[in-house]
Amino acid sequence: MEGQYNIKDLEKISGIQAHTIRIWEKRYGILKPERSENNFRHYDDDDLRYFLKLSFLNKNGIKISKLAAMSADEINELVLDYQKPLSDSEVQIDALVMAMTSFNEDKIEDIMNHLVLHMGLDEAMINVISPFLSRIGVLWSTGSISPVQEHFVANLIRQKIMAATDSISSNSTLPEEKTFILFTFPGDLHDIGLLFTNYLIRLNGYKSIYLGVSVPIEELKVIRQNINAKYIFTQSISHKPLKVLTQGVSEIRKIFTDSEILLGGNFEKDYEKQLDKKTTVFRDFESFRTFIRELSK
Numbered sequence: 001m002e003g004q005y006n007i008k009d010l011e012k013i014s015g016i017q018a019h020t021i022r023i024w025e026k027r028y029g030i031l032k033p034e035r036s037e038n039n040f041r042h043y044d045d046d047d048l049r050y051f052l053k054l055s056f057l058n059k060n061g062i063k064i065s066k067l068a069a070m071s072a073d074e075i076n077e078l079v080l081d082y083q084k085p086l087s088d089s090e091v092q093i094d095a096l097v098m099a100m101t102s103f104n105e106d107k108i109e110d111i112m113n114h115l116v117l118h119m120g121l122d123e124a125m126i127n128v129i130s131p132f133l134s135r136i137g138v139l140w141s142t143g144s145i146s147p148v149q150e151h152f153v154a155n156l157i158r159q160k161i162m163a164a165t166d167s168i169s170s171n172s173t174l175p176e177e178k179t180f181i182l183f184t185f186p187g188d189l190h191d192i193g194l195l196f197t198n199y200l201i202r203l204n205g206y207k208s209i210y211l212g213v214s215v216p217i218e219e220l221k222v223i224r225q226n227i228n229a230k231y232i233f234t235q236s237i238s239h240k241p242l243k244v245l246t247q248g249v250s251e252i253r254k255i256f257t258d259s260e261i262l263l264g265g266n267f268e269k270d271y272e273k274q275l276d277k278k279t280t281v282f283r284d285f286e287s288f289r290t291f292i293r294e295l296s297k
């Protein structure tokens with residue numbers, strides 16, 4: 001993506017306002033972007049990576065005037081020093097964004113290992129990784145980052161969740177009343193939220209049957225012929241029309257007439273009023289974690 005970033009992209013990715021970036025350029029000469037025929041600024045990958053380091057350090061209290069006087073090596077060394085504690089969620093998110101833009105797998109692994117070691121996977125997901133994914137989702141949707149960068153970091157997070165889930169002892173002998181079936185709606189291909197939900201279910205001592213993404217609702221009849229699970233968890237984060245979602249939930253209810261349907265996604269306020277009393281909406285990981293913890297008491 002050489003030379004493909006404009007000043008608004010830098011603003012979205014770094015969180016530093018475009019007005020401030022212009023002042024820093026003029027006053028301290030921190031960046032020297034190319035100019036288009038219309039005099040618009042254009043930044044390349046090196047510019048972006050360097051500016052992310054400056055914004056990261058500035059958010060940690062170092063004045064831009066001091067940073068502007070430092071060499072590239074001094075900046076890199078300072079970034080490493082400030083990344084070691086990683087005590088603040090925003091700092092951790094900024095560090096992940098920096099590592100993602102440069103495809104630095106080792107750094108992402110270091111950050112995630114640190115988070116899991118000191119916070120546990122559930123706290124790390126809720127407080128850092130989920131907000132990070134939300135940020136890169138916005139960046140991807142506005143064209144500020146490449147889909148390749150989003151896929152790269154999502155795959156690393158996916159591997160971490162799956163490894164943690166595999167480390168939990170199997171609960172395959174549990175009865176149907178302690179069984180969850182998990183899947184996403186047809187057309188929903190994002191699985192990180194579903195994988196993390198599956199992890200929380202197993203962590204709290206319940207059995208899960210993980211069907212994966214974009215499952216045709218009609219196919220659930222095959223599952224129902226063999227298992228009448230008490231809990232059916234599905235999610236939709238692809239901004240489907242509510243009418244389509246409600247119809248989908250209704251079709252699931254016809255198959256699992258007595259089960260509790262658990263619906264994950266960023267739904268509008270009071271959407272629950274359109275659903276039956278045995279369907280519960282979860283808008284974030286924290287609310288589902290509270291639910292499963294209460295269930296396991």
